[in-house]
Amino acid sequence: xxxxxxxxxxxxxxxxxxxxxxxxxxxxxxxxxxxxxxxxxxxxxxxxxxxxxxxxxxxxxxxxxxxxxxxxxxxxxxxxxxxxxxxxxxxxxxxxxxxxxxxxxxxxxxxxxxxxxxxxxxxxxxxxxxxxxxxxxxxxxxxxxxxxxxxxxxxxxxxxxxxxxxxx
Numbered sequence: 001x002x003x004x005x006x007x008x009x010x011x012x013x014x015x016x017x018x019x020x021x022x023x024x025x026x027x028x029x030x031x032x033x034x035x036x037x038x039x040x041x042x043x044x045x046x047x048x049x050x051x052x053x054x055x056x057x058x059x060x061x062x063x064x065x066x067x068x069x070x071x072x073x074x075x076x077x078x079x080x081x082x083x084x085x086x087x088x089x090x091x092x093x094x095x096x097x098x099x100x101x102x103x104x105x106x107x108x109x110x111x112x113x114x115x116x117x118x119x120x121x122x123x124x125x126x127x128x129x130x131x132x133x134x135x136x137x138x139x140x141x142x143x144x145x146x147x148x149x150x151x152x153x154x155x156x157x158x159x160x161x162x163x164x165x166x167x168x
Contacts, residue, residue, distance in 0.1 A: 002042050002057055010041040010060050017064050019088050022128045022146050023107040030124050032084055032103055039083070047089070054093070059083035066108070069093040075102055082123060090129065098123055109147070116151075118143065 005013065042058035046065045053071040059079065066089040067073075073096045075085050082102025090108035098104055098118040109129035110116075116133045118125045124144075131149040139156035 002044050004058070005041050005043055007039060007041050007060055010043065010062060013043055013064075014062055014086060017062075017088050019107045020128050023088075023105065026126050026128065026144065026146075027086075027105055030103055039079075056083065056085055061085050063087045063089065065089045067091045067093075071095070072097060075099050075104065077102075096133075098125060 039059040041060035041062075042056075043062045044064065048063055048065060048067050050067075050069045050071075052069075054067075054069040054073045056075050056077075059077060060083055063086070067087050069092070071094050073091070073093045075082060075097060076099045077083050082099030084103045084105075086105045086107075088107045090111070091106050092111045094112065095114040096110070096112055096116045096118075101122045103123070104118070104125045106127045106129070108127075110127045110131045110133075112133040114133070115135040115137065116131075117137045125138075126144040127149075128146045130147040131145045131151070133149075134152050136143075136149075136151045136154045137156055138154070
């Protein structure tokens with residue numbers, strides 16, 4: 001069940017939630033300069049299964065548990081910049097679409113049967129586990145993958161991929 005929280009509550013919940021040491025090292029490296037007084041935040045406790053597509057319910061979104069979406073994960077916002085999307089668990093979906101200046105952090109694996117689009121200025125995309133996708137379209141961003149990536153086709157460039165990655 002989703003619950004609305006303040007950004008300060010979001011930060012406290014994220015700090016108190018169980019996560020991998022690699023996530024705890026990676027997440028603080030980034031700054032999210034949004035006006036914290038005006039953004040909304042939401043937290044979902046436990047695994048989440050979505051039949052169809054998924055849009056983040058708030059500018060700051062936290063899922064504590066695995067996320068499974070049978071369609072597109074769409075993180076585009078109505079704001080000028082993207083928000084913050086954190087999953088403390090594994091993510092499985094068909095496709096994943098990020099947004100300009102968005103922060104995406106997955107403390108687990110990201111398994112996509114289709115396409116990952118993260119071709120937006122100043123966005124960060126971090127997967128602590130492994131990344132699997134059929135196609136990755138990326139440009140002008142940071143992508144960090146902890147346990148390696150298997151991507152059949154890639155367009156654009158990648159800023160950072162750890163050992164174990166596989167690109168054609």
